[in-house]
Amino acid sequence: MSILVQTDACVGAGQCALVAPDVFDQDDNGIVLLLEPDPQGADLAAATRAVRLCPARAIALSTT
């Protein structure tokens, strides 16, 4: 599992950094920063939740 972010779609809502703070952060403009592209365990569960909650669909989970 790895996380992909599409920064040009990100709207800086911060849902990701709020629910998975060890996986995502935001830069000074609010745009998503990927801290951990390959999260494990509880971080993976949190990242999955962030994928679903992101209102811009700017994060995806890839199985490849």
Add this chain to the structure above:
Amino acid sequence: MSSPARVVIVGASIGGLTVAESLRDEGFDGEITLLGDEPHLPYTRPPLSKQILAGEWQPEQAAIRTAAELDGLGIRVLTGRAATGLDVEARTLHTDDGALPFDELVIATGTRPRPHPVLAEASTLRTMDDALRLRERMETARRVAVIGSGILGSEIASAARKRDAEVLLVGRSGSLGFGGVGTLLSDELTRLHEQHGVELALRAELVGAELAGAGLAPNASGSTTLAFADGTSRAVDLVVAMIGGTPRTEWLAASTLDLADGVVCDHLGVAAPGISAVGDVAAWLDPITGRHRRVEHQSNAIEQAIAVAARLAHGGEGAQPVPLFWSEIHGTRIHAYGWFDPERPLAELPKTSDSPGTVSGSHDEAGELRGVVGWNAPPRDFRTARAAVVTTIRPLVAHS
């Protein structure tokens, strides 16, 4: 509770799709059918009035999932298929191409733009097809009138200014609205539009329109003269009306559901046994205000969808959605989270960075923070403020 075998979801957009995906997240292994009347696979609407109108994105960039991904999740998607009726008792959905029996139905049919009473031919924006048509017209329109003082009116005015058109933004109420924040940001939005060269006419009532040449026909050139109640008039090349949406419940008119304003549901999104609703079309009971209300925000559709999927899959109650909304107007990013009392002005909250953005808050009668607005806010400060919002169930205003 045993989980249902067949879930049918009407409306193949963010709300409906998120129900389907979240059912799989929750381990649901029954049949999922997602049907929608648009010809497209699900896409997100927020970019329509922003990147798509501005010409910065191609339609594919707004798509959410590929057919292969949906297939991989075992979600049967029927595009170009409309629901036409519902038999609540028999748990059967009628469509324009046959009946679909279900154990659980989720209604996620959204809204459609209300036509302007004086100018029903005016352009409007809800779907990808609307956006592509409007984009084409914006390419040549030099003078644009946008009717509607809500967020979408402001966003379209902003998109037209990006193309350097002359823009007149017309409202009736005297102020500019911002979704759940109401008119609390009206002064800031007014200033923002003025700084970016939008002409505002916020107490103007459109009483007539005269079409010259090919007028408002799609893709046509020619001008329209708008007549206002105060006797003034204005010639423009393009008129866009964004005066609000009507819930798409027309296909439910003959059913037994309560359709007072959209599909009326309890606080878990249940409209009737076996029938739930999510997103723009759904009026959930809001425990905070004690009223049923529709919330027309992307995040609300997503959170309601996640909660309904959890309930259908294993009877969980899910979390109550907290309203979260964002917009981008003339390059300014505005975020709003929580509840806002229109009677109480926003108060600026402290921030830790020295950037020019602001975070302000809405407090209830007891002085507790219930909502926050970020105006180009430093992200960390907005997150800190969000985390401090009291989201427990207690009323905003003490009832007598």
